[in-house]
Amino acid sequence: MSAPPQGLAAEPLEQLPGDLMMWVLIVSELLVFGAGLAAFLSVRLSDPAGFADAQDQLHRAAAGVNTLVLVTSGFFAARASRACLAGRPRQVRALLALAMALGGVFLLVKGLEYAEAIGAGLFLETHPFFTFYYLLTGFHAAHVLAGIVILSLVGWKASPQNLEVGTAFWHMVDLVWVILFPVIYLLR
Amino acid sequence: MRQDPLLRAWTWLMALCLASTLLAMAVEGGRPAGMLAIPGIAILVLAWLKARLILAAYLGLAAAPFWRRGFEIALAAYGLLLAALYLIPAVYGLG
Numbered sequence: 001m002s003a004p005p006q007g008l009a010a011e012p013l014e015q016l017p018g019d020l021m022m023w024v025l026i027v028s029e030l031l032v033f034g035a036g037l038a039a040f041l042s043v044r045l046s047d048p049a050g051f052a053d054a055q056d057q058l059h060r061a062a063a064g065v066n067t068l069v070l071v072t073s074g075f076f077a078a079r080a081s082r083a084c085l086a087g088r089p090r091q092v093r094a095l096l097a098l099a100m101a102l103g104g105v106f107l108l109v110k111g112l113e114y115a116e117a118i119g120a121g122l123f124l125e126t127h128p129f130f131t132f133y134y135l136l137t138g139f140h141a142a143h144v145l146a147g148i149v150i151l152s153l154v155g156w157k158a159s160p161q162n163l164e165v166g167t168a169f170w171h172m173v174d175l176v177w178v179i180l181f182p183v184i185y186l187l188r
Numbered sequence: 189m190r191q192d193p194l195l196r197a198w199t200w201l202m203a204l205c206l207a208s209t210l211l212a213m214a215v216e217g218g219r220p221a222g223m224l225a226i227p228g229i230a231i232l233v234l235a236w237l238k239a240r241l242i243l244a245a246y247l248g249l250a251a252a253p254f255w256r257r258g259f260e261i262a263l264a265a266y267g268l269l270l271a272a273l274y275l276i277p278a279v280y281g282l283g
Binding site for chain 2: 012015016017018026034037038041042044045048060061063064067068071072074075077078079082164167168171172174175178179181182183185186187188
């Protein structure tokens with residue numbers, strides 16, 4: 001987007017960093033997850049004690065560690081975008097590799113969490129809490145996986161615009177998690 | 189390094205994530221719903237602060253005040269909706 005003439009404030013659309021369509025995607029994803037979390041808390045109204053008991057079966061500490069992992073991964077992705085603007089391709093690839101590796105760690109911890117829950121007999125139909133838990137965290141994990149693929153693609157075809165769009169998707173995944181995590185795992 | 193906005197945002201995000209997890213673990217179970225409501229609201233406020241940081245520093249809205257304000261207002265309205273849904277059982281003594 002071209003810069004406005006000196007002395008004039010940029011039009012709102014020109015202020016928006018990155019690609020407009022990426023923002024459309026980000027907003028639509030936020031609306032989907034936002035609706036899911038509002039539905040989760042609405043269904044909780046019918047059985048708050050049951051939801052609290054179900055939540056006690058989850059590993060809050062592991063999910064907390066996963067939050068730190070994802071937020072740190074977002075930091076590396078944002079750094080990669082800056083490095084690309086500064087024309088440092090090797091640094092870009094190293095930072096993206098770190099971001100993707102931490103995305104992999106997130107999925108590994110999530111997989112262990114699912115394996116433990118399933119091993120304990122906790123399935124989609126066990127309780128409405130677990131229906132939302134598996135659907136919302138599973139849908140989010142699918143986005144993490146997609147984000148890793150996108151980061152690998154923008155690392156391969158590194159340009160400032162590609163990096164900005166690819167890392168914006170990754171930050172959207174981060175943003176969803178910092179709202180999803182407290183609602184599903186922490187609120188009692 | 190201390191002036192780097194990305195590093196500063198990451199440091200705050202780590203602190204806020206730790207604070208919300210530790211707060212939730214400190215008040216785990218065995219308490220009436222009314223007593224859990226205050227830490228619950230604190231956890232939602234921490235989530236709102238984390239989301240603001242990601243929007244501003246990671247997604248670059250710090251450089252776009254119009255959009256930053258718009259996202260923050262929408263996020264605050266959504267946070268109020270979640271807080272209301274969360275508080276209803278405590279207020280009406282459900283469960």
